[in-house]
Amino acid sequence: xxxxxxxxxxxxxxxxxxxxxxxxxxxxxxxxxxxxxxxxxxxxxxxxxxxxxxxxxxxxxxxxxxxxxxxxxxxxxxxxxxxxxxxxxxxxxxxxxxxxxxxxxxxxxxxxxxxxxxxxxxxxxxxxxxxxxxxxxxxxxxxxxxxxxxxxxxxxxxxxxxxxxxxxxxxxxxxxxxxxxxxxxxxxxxxxxxxxxxxxxxxxxxxxxxxxxxxxxxxxxxxxxxxxxxxxxxxxxxxxxxxxxxxxxxxxxxxxxxxxxxxxxxxxxxxxxxxxxxxxxxxxxxxxxxxxxxxxxxxxxxxxxxxxxxxxxxxxxxxxxxxxxxxxxxxxxxxxxxxxxxxxxxxxxxxxxxxxxxxxxxxxxxxxxxxxxxxxxxxxxxxxxxxxxxxxxxxxxxxxxxxxxxxxxxxxxxxxxxxxxxxxxxxxxxxxxxxxxxxxxxxxxxxxxx
Ligand code: PFF
Numbered sequence: 001x002x003x004x005x006x007x008x009x010x011x012x013x014x015x016x017x018x019x020x021x022x023x024x025x026x027x028x029x030x031x032x033x034x035x036x037x038x039x040x041x042x043x044x045x046x047x048x049x050x051x052x053x054x055x056x057x058x059x060x061x062x063x064x065x066x067x068x069x070x071x072x073x074x075x076x077x078x079x080x081x082x083x084x085x086x087x088x089x090x091x092x093x094x095x096x097x098x099x100x101x102x103x104x105x106x107x108x109x110x111x112x113x114x115x116x117x118x119x120x121x122x123x124x125x126x127x128x129x130x131x132x133x134x135x136x137x138x139x140x141x142x143x144x145x146x147x148x149x150x151x152x153x154x155x156x157x158x159x160x161x162x163x164x165x166x167x168x169x170x171x172x173x174x175x176x177x178x179x180x181x182x183x184x185x186x187x188x189x190x191x192x193x194x195x196x197x198x199x200x201x202x203x204x205x206x207x208x209x210x211x212x213x214x215x216x217x218x219x220x221x222x223x224x225x226x227x228x229x230x231x232x233x234x235x236x237x238x239x240x241x242x243x244x245x246x247x248x249x250x251x252x253x254x255x256x257x258x259x260x261x262x263x264x265x266x267x268x269x270x271x272x273x274x275x276x277x278x279x280x281x282x283x284x285x286x287x288x289x290x291x292x293x294x295x296x297x298x299x300x301x302x303x304x305x306x307x308x309x310x311x312x313x314x315x316x317x318x319x320x321x322x323x324x325x326x327x328x329x330x331x332x333x334x335x336x337x338x339x340x341x342x343x344x345x346x347x348x349x350x351x352x353x354x355x356x357x358x359x360x361x362x363x364x365x366x367x368x369x370x371x372x373x374x375x376x377x378x379x380x381x382x383x384x385x386x387x388x389x390x391x392x393x394x395x396x397x398x399x400x401x402x403x404x405x406x407x408x409x410x411x412x413x414x415x416x417x418x419x420x421x422x423x424x425x426x427x428x429x430x431x432x433x434x435x436x437x438x439x440x441x442x443x444x445x446x447x448x449x450x
Contacts, residue, residue, distance in 0.1 A: 006163025020329025066238030
């Protein structure tokens with residue numbers, strides 16, 4: 001091993017890093033519009049149930065394996081294997097996670113680059129520099145390439161500084177700032193005309209919409225992406241967690257923070273969209289649903305900010321800062337997956353590994369930028385709808401079917417000696433053995449059939 005393994009210095013440090021990974025673009029551009037288009041509070045209710053009954057058990061599986069092995073996913077899964085066949089499967093799943101998360105980062109970095117560019121554009125706007133401001137929101141391939149590279153460089157900077165001095169330090173600075181900016185923006189937007197219509201669309205339950213089984217499945221997919229599951233991110237963060245920590249509790253807190261911030265993002269995004277509607281800006285797409293994803297962030301909201309004059313530039317500045325922070329705390333958790341593998345299994349120096357792997361990922365991003373029209377959606381689809389659920393399935397299988405149940409219990413007992421008599425231990429083993437794999441398979445089959 002090139003250097004001793006890192007460890008988070010405190011529970012707070014871990015919570016900020018892990019919730020930083022979970023809270024990302026997905027929470028802000030996916031969850032709120034999905035909820036509003038699909039039954040408002042009724043969707044929220046279903047989402048909460050799914051997040052805690054399915055995504056939380058899967059998150060626990062990764063945290064438990066990681067802390068037990070104190071190693072990256074490849075080594076960790078191989079360590080709990082039982083023979084040559086499962087060891088082979090372990091390598092395939094672990095490496096699959098590394099490849100998938102690298103591809104996720106390659107498209108995530110492009111979108112995150114947009115967030116940085118829009119942030120700088122609002123700043124230029126405030127300073128009265130109109131032509132740089134216009135270039136920054138121009139959507140040209142040059143701009144995309146430059147800001148993708150800047151974003152990947154920031155990610156490399158944090159990861160190469162190490163677990164405590166990089167990841168933990170930045171997550172504990174950035175996540176509280178994110179929460180503060182989010183709160184300020186919510187309070188401000190709620191004072192604007194049209195905001196209450198947005199709240200109504202978001203929070204008034206329409207139970208007729210949630211009987212559609214496809215909706216349940218897509219809510220589950222959203223929960224898995226949102227908790228960064230299946231690619232070894234939570235496993236590696238779990239491996240940096242102290243043996244004294246109570247795993248079911250810290251895992252529960254991470255899930256709560258993730259869901260809590262997604263719900264709060266809805267209190268900002270939906271009112272903002274309806275304020276935009278009141279100002280004559282289109283907020284529905286051709287199919288009649290609310291505009292979501294990149295279109296929401298780089299078309300609807302900027303149009304709203306533009307219509308608000310000087311105050312709009314300030315709000316835009318805060319909003320794109322919020323988005324950039326959410327992106328960075330997620331991207332560092334992604335880069336950590338391949339970097340930890342290179343450091344631990346190939347004795348590479350962390351700095352060299354970060355630079356080298358970062359450069360490979362940046363090159364992939366540039367290929368996507370140049371072929372954006374057909375490649376971007378394809379990479380998003382393959383990684384988040386295909387690879388992530390499939391790998392998540394295998395993580396559940398490893399912990400529940402391949403690993404020895406007594407060893408699992410022994411690991412959880414560290415830091416929570418009473419766990420055997422808890423509700424967690426009565427429910428979780430059953431969920432991770434039967435419900436999670438079956439539910440993930442359902443999502444998977446649905447994704448392939450649609
Ligand atoms: N959870 C992040 C989001 O909601 O935007 C996305 C993500 C982060 C996916 C880290 C995968 C990952 F490993």
